[in-house]
Amino acid sequence: MTTATTAAVGAVGLGKVFEGTGRQRIEALQDIDLAIAPGEFVSLIGPSGCGKSTLLRLIGDLITPSSGSLVVNGKTPHQARLDRDYGMVFQQATLLEWRSVRRNVELPLELIELSKAERAARAEAMLDLVDLAEFADHQPWQLSGGMQQRVAIARALAFDPALLLMDEPFGALDEMTRERMQQEVLRIWSRTGKTVVFVTHSIPEAVFLSSRVMVMSARPGRISQVIEVGLGARRDDDTREDQRFYEAITEVREALRHRQGAVGGEPVREATS
Amino acid sequence: MTGWRRYLPPLLAFPAVIALWEVLVRAFGVESFVLARPSAIVSSFVANWRVIRSAGAATLIEAVGGLAVGVVLGVAAALAASRWAGVRRGLVPIATAASAMPIVAVAPIMNQWFTITSPVSKMMVVAVIVFFPVMINTVRGLSEVDPGQLELMQSLASPPRRILTGVRIPSAMPYFFSALKVASALALIGAIVAEYFGGPQDVLGQYIINRANLFAFPDAWAAILVASFIGIGLYLVVSAIERLVMPWHVSMRTGGPP
Numbered sequence A: 001m002t003t004a005t006t007a008a009v010g011a012v013g014l015g016k017v018f019e020g021t022g023r024q025r026i027e028a029l030q031d032i033d034l035a036i037a038p039g040e041f042v043s044l045i046g047p048s049g050c051g052k053s054t055l056l057r058l059i060g061d062l063i064t065p066s067s068g069s070l071v072v073n074g075k076t077p078h079q080a081r082l083d084r085d086y087g088m089v090f091q092q093a094t095l096l097e098w099r100s101v102r103r104n105v106e107l108p109l110e111l112i113e114l115s116k117a118e119r120a121a122r123a124e125a126m127l128d129l130v131d132l133a134e135f136a137d138h139q140p141w142q143l144s145g146g147m148q149q150r151v152a153i154a155r156a157l158a159f160d161p162a163l164l165l166m167d168e169p170f171g172a173l174d175e176m177t178r179e180r181m182q183q184e185v186l187r188i189w190s191r192t193g194k195t196v197v198f199v200t201h202s203i204p205e206a207v208f209l210s211s212r213v214m215v216m217s218a219r220p221g222r223i224s225q226v227i228e229v230g231l232g233a234r235r236d237d238d239t240r241e242d243q244r245f246y247e248a249i250t251e252v253r254e255a256l257r258h259r260q261g262a263v264g265g266e267p268v269r270e271a272t273s
Numbered sequence B: 001m002t003g004w005r006r007y008l009p010p011l012l013a014f015p016a017v018i019a020l021w022e023v024l025v026r027a028f029g030v031e032s033f034v035l036a037r038p039s040a041i042v043s044s045f046v047a048n049w050r051v052i053r054s055a056g057a058a059t060l061i062e063a064v065g066g067l068a069v070g071v072v073l074g075v076a077a078a079l080a081a082s083r084w085a086g087v088r089r090g091l092v093p094i095a096t097a098a099s100a101m102p103i104v105a106v107a108p109i110m111n112q113w114f115t116i117t118s119p120v121s122k123m124m125v126v127a128v129i130v131f132f133p134v135m136i137n138t139v140r141g142l143s144e145v146d147p148g149q150l151e152l153m154q155s156l157a158s159p160p161r162r163i164l165t166g167v168r169i170p171s172a173m174p175y176f177f178s179a180l181k182v183a184s185a186l187a188l189i190g191a192i193v194a195e196y197f198g199g200p201q202d203v204l205g206q207y208i209i210n211r212a213n214l215f216a217f218p219d220a221w222a223a224i225l226v227a228s229f230i231g232i233g234l235y236l237v238v239s240a241i242e243r244l245v246m247p248w249h250v251s252m253r254t255g256g257p258p
Helices: A052-059 A077-082 A101-111 A116-129 A145-157 A175-192 A203-209 A237-241 A243-260 B003-027 B038-047 B049-083 B085-099 B103-113 B119-143 B147-155 B160-196 B204-213 B217-245
Strands: A009-018 A026-036 A041-045 A067-072 A086-089 A163-167 A195-200 A212-217 A222-228
Touching: A009 A052, A026 A052, A026 A222, A041 A052, A041 A203, A052 A067, A052 A163, A052 A195, A067 A077, A086 A145, A086 B147, A101 A116, A101 A145, A101 B160, A116 A145, A145 A175, A175 A203, A175 A237, A195 A203, A203 A237, A203 A243, A212 A243, A222 A243, A237 A243, B003 B038, B038 B049, B038 B217, B049 B085, B049 B119, B049 B160, B049 B204, B049 B217, B085 B119, B103 B119, B103 B160, B119 B160, B147 B160, B160 B204, B160 B217, B204 B217
Parallel strands: A041 A195, A041 A212, A086 A163, A163 A195
Antiparallel strands: A009 A026, A009 A067, A212 A222
């Protein structure tokens, strides 16, 4: 068991409340404890509104917690962000449309004031990693959705961050592209050894990618169950037809269902019809 | 449609309209002070070419000079408004209200302030007219940025200066150029209307008034024609600059994803 201090990401009693006016106060996350080991691939899954994106954004220091503590690589998330410990990939590729593919990947490197030659070399290597080297001089709009998202991944990896935070990165892609991208991410993960925190609402996606799946429940958002996926490190298309793959999917599905009718934290048996 | 075929309909329509105009004016015997014949306008244009050309040049200088002053001030005000919330809250409502005013009405005052004989007085009318749409649109462009792009820059721990130069200013470019196109047309209108209020004689506005007062309507129409050419020219120049500055924009794209 990884403790909160040696973990890549460690949270104790983490909570987030969005203060609105009057009754609009929303308790998005409550009492989150988690420890993610360096090099681990962890998925956050849950119904919409369960706070999985909020948790990711807390880790990435895009928002600040209301309670509890959160440590990233032994630092506060804020310090980790200033140290450029994060690469983030969002649901939309959010490429800057006035920059070529190459210059989009170079964007983070410009911010750390790398020399022109170093930037070019690094961007080249990253585009190579996502298999888009030949599209370096294209404009973002000339690429398909899946290719744009691969550019976003190359950009997130550009300054070699320890942590890759991905917020439903393939949510807008079709099923075929999605499976190819999952394979791609696994390949990059095994080659770079990054810690990955991956938000998704797709059960097969979470199972296929992760070493552990954290199942969340809504109102207030909590981690209700953590499921170890015993599929080993090497995964390919055959994995999708593996018996253990289905078993893990069933396990995650039941964990999700278990919480759906829950009232006051107590599980309620599903009504049978 | 490809190549020259795209330009065929307007190339045919334009001479057709002119010919119809000529035929109708002749057929119904319309007096030239009501509507001049195109052929009379063209011969006036040829006969008075030197005078019209120098008047057109003087008006163009006023329009472009005023446009430059108004655009520089408008962009500067927009940058200040996007940088400081206080400036934005104070300035934008005033600018919006001011832009609803008929600003050419200030022309006599500008003539008084900047001396009626100086082209500067006309430029100032143009600058005031141009300032508001440029400022309001640029403020909108600088603030209506894709929140995802701002979040991206935040995740990269970008300094605020880089967010301005790297995201806000490029995002504002389409807004700025659409304002500039409107402004270039307004600049010419402003210059000519300001000229109507008096000043040197060798300008399009005065030429049009003087010829119209003498019932020399084909001459007035010839000057109006020159004013239109200048307006079209300004628009084309702005479009060309737009193309150079933001070849990435949606409106410039040819071909799609593979």
